[in-house]
Amino acid sequence: MRRVIYVFRYLLILVYTVLWGTLASAAAFFDRGGRFTCWVARNWIRWVVVSCGVRIECxxxxxxxxxxxxxxxxxxxSVFDIAAIVLxxxxxxxxxxxxxLAWIPFFGWALAWSGVGIMVDRSNRSRSVASLRAAAERIRGGANVIIFPEGTRSPTGELQAFKSGGFHLAIQAQVPVVPATVSGTLAITPRKSLRVESGRIKIRYGKPIPTEGLVEKDREALKVHVREAIQAGFDPELQRAGG
Incomplete structure (x- = not known):
């Protein structure tokens, strides 16, 4: 019976992705600011979360x-970290x-074409630096940017080493870093499994950490400060459930 439930959930996710993703991809050509794409993303993810029996606390x-x-x-x-943030x-x-990610059907297309995604070429340092400079300009112009400083998913739920690019970006833009901690998503999508479980996710947004006046030599200290803030936000009970 549980296998039937998992298959049904995947079918619903596929249907929602095709429907909402097609809308987002088509609109992306006219939505260069990304406002409509953000609206589509919230509705798309809301349907997925409800269908999977996932509750998000904030x-x-x-x-x-x-x-x-x-x-x-x-x-x-987990991919459900993104769901918790977007919603x-x-x-x-x-x-x-x-x-x-720009090559992923629907999701990636909308991300890249609408401008909601600031695409970074990690294989080419000069292009990567240019992308971060462009991102800093967009932030100074009023854009809010989301970064996963670990660079990839943690297989255990423990914080991995942080990459420096996001901190370089925050210092360049001279805007505060808002630390956020998502707990419980590893239990929703267990390791070494394709299952999507029902359950509870909690996201905590911490107090902004200012970068005004910071320079490049302050980057490592900022990295430590942000890491400590994210670590302090974990819900131990929810993290144990996914461990």
Whole structure:
């Protein structure tokens, strides 16, 4: 019976992805600011989350200043981390993403074509630096950017080593870093399994960490500060459930 449930969930996810993804991909040609794509993404993910029996709890929305752009940094252990952020973030958003994601049907196309995705070529240092400089300009222009500083999913739920690019970006843009911690998603998509389980996810948004006045030599100290803030936000019970 459980296998039937898993198959049914995957079919629903596929249907929602084709429907909403087609809409987002088509609209992306006319939605260069990404506002409509953000709206589509929220509805797309809301249908997926409800169909999978996943509940998302959120704390810390009071830490956002609606009139000020930010760089949001969060842990990464499942695709449902993205769901938790997209459904609770009170602003429109842009993702810093590796350029390979642009080739994923529907999701990747919409991400790249609409400008919601800031695509970074990690295989080419000069292009990567140019992408981050362009991202800094967009942030100074009012864009809010989401970064997974680990660079990839954690297989255990424990924080992995942080890459430096996002911190370089935040210092360049001179905007605060908002630390966010997602707990429970590893139990929703267990390791070495294609299952999608029902369950509870919690996301905590921490207090903004200022970067005003910081320079490149302060990058490592900022990295430590952000890491400590993300680590402090974990819900131990939910993390144990996925361990």
């Amino acid at each position: 704390e810390g929305l009071e830490n956002f200043d609606p009139g000020r752009p930010f760089v949001l940094m969060t842990n990464h252990q 609770t973030l009170p602003t429109n958003f842009h993702f810093v993403s590796k350029k390979e």
